[in-house]
C-alpha cells in the first residue's frame with residue numbers, strides 16, 4: 001500500500017502535454033477530486049471539510065488578501081460541484097448544484113420512477129448539459145486549486161451508469177482527476193464488509209484507470225489502523241478472519257486487530273470465510289498500488305495527508321494517465337485522417353479526377369489513348385475496367401470517348417463505335433438520343449441510316 005506523503009506539485013502544464021496541445025489542452029492548475037463512496041460514508045461531509053480546510057490554508061498563505069476581501073481566498077481555494085440530486089441539506093455551499101437544474105422529485109413523478117430511478121434519470125438529464133458544466137470548470141481551472149465533486153449516495157448510480165462514465169471521462173480529459181473513495185471505517189470492521197468495500201474500490205479503480213485514494217473516514221469514531229494492517233499484511237487479515245465469521249465485526253479497538261482477536265466464534269470454516277480469504281489474495285496487487293489515508297470529516301483531522309495524496313495522484317495523472325490519453329487521442333486522430341484520406345482517394349478514383357482538380361476521362365481508355373489527363377499511378381477501378389471492356393471494339397485504335405456514367409450512353413457509344421470500324425468514332429452527340437427518343441427508336445434510326453449509307457456506298 002502506498003502511503004500518502006508530500007510531493008512536489010508539478011507545474012501547471014507539463015512540457016510534454018503542452019507539446020501536444022493540439023490534441024489535449026495544457027494541464028491546468030486545478031485538481032479534480034471526484035468523491036465516491038457507499039451511502040452514508042461521509043462524502044458530502046468530506047467535501048465540506050476539505051473546502052473549509054483549503055479556505056483556511058489559503059487564508060494562512062495570504063492573510064492580507066483574506067482580511068481585505070474575505071471571499072477572495074475562499075473562492076480561489078476550492079470549487080464545489082454537487083452531483084447528488086436527492087440530497088436535502090449540504091454542509092457546504094456548492095458552486096454548481098445539480099438541484100438547480102433538475103428536480104428529481106418531479107422526474108420521479110413524470111417518469112413514474114422510484115427514488116433510485118429518479119436519481120439516475122436526474123443525473124442522466126444533467127449529464128446532457130455537462131459540457132456546459134465543463135465549460136465553467138475549465139474556465140476556473142487555472143484560478144482554483146481544487147475542484148471537488150460530490151457524487152450521489154447510491155454509489156452504483158454514479159460508478160456503473162453511462163452518465164457517471166461521461167462525467168468522469170470529461171473531467172479526466174481536461175483536468176488532473178483523482179478518485180477519493182470514502183470508506184465508512186466504523187462499519188468496515190467485519191472482514192466480509194471490508195473485503196466487499198475493497199472489491200468495489202478495486203473495480204472502480206480498474207474501470208476508471210484514474211489515480212485512486214482510499215479515504216478511511218470517521219477516524220474520530222474508529223481508527224483505521226486495522227484496515228491499513230489488513231491491506232499490508234495478508235496474514236493479519238487471515239488471522240482476523242479465522243477468529244470468527246467473516247460477517248462478524250472484529251473487535252479492532254483502536255489498535256491492532258490481531259492482538260484483540262475477533263468477536264465471533266473460533267475459526268469458522270464457512271463458505272463465506274474461504275471466499276473472503278481467496279478474494280483477499282486477489283486484492284494483494286491492488287493494495288500494493290493504492291494510496292490510503294485516514295481522516296475525520298467531522299473534526300477535519302487528516303486533511304493535510306489527504307491533500308498530499310491528492311498531489312501524488314496529480315503526479316500519477318501527469319506521468320501515467322495523461323500520456324496514455326494523449327496516445328489514445330493521437331492514434332484516434334491518425335485513424336480518422338487515414339480514413340479521410342482513403343475516402344478522398346476513393347472519391348478521386350470514382351470521379352477520375354486528379355487531386356489538382358483536372359478531369360480525366362479514364363473510363364474511355366479502354367479504347368486506348370484517352371485524351372484527358374489520366375492518373376496512371378492510380379489503381380484501376382474494376383467497375384471502370386468492366387465498363388471499358390464492354391466498350392472495347394476489336395481493331396479500334398481511335399480516340400477516347402467522353403461519356404457519362406449512364407448505361408444508355410455507354411450502350412450508345414459502344415454501338416456508335418461498332419459501326420465506325422474505319423476510325424470515325426462518333427463523338428458524343430452523334431450517338432445521342434434526340435429529345436423524347438427512346439433507346440429502341442435510336443437503334444431503329446441507326447439501322448435505317450446504316451442501310452441508307454450502304455445503298456449510297
Ligand SMILES: Nc1nc2c(ncn2[C@@H]2O[C@H](COP(=O)(O)OP(=O)(O)OP(=O)(O)O)[C@@H](O)[C@H]2O)c(=O)[nH]1
Nearest residue numbers: 039040041042043044045152153218221296297298
Ligand atoms: N463521526 C463521524 N461522523 C461522520 C463523519 N463524516 C460524516 N459523518 C456522518 O455520517 C453521516 C453521513 O454523512 P454524509 O456526508 O451525509 O454522507 P454521504 O456519503 O454524503 O451520504 P449520502 O450521499 O446520503 O450517501 C452524517 O451523519 C455525518 O455527520 C466523520 O468523520 N465522523
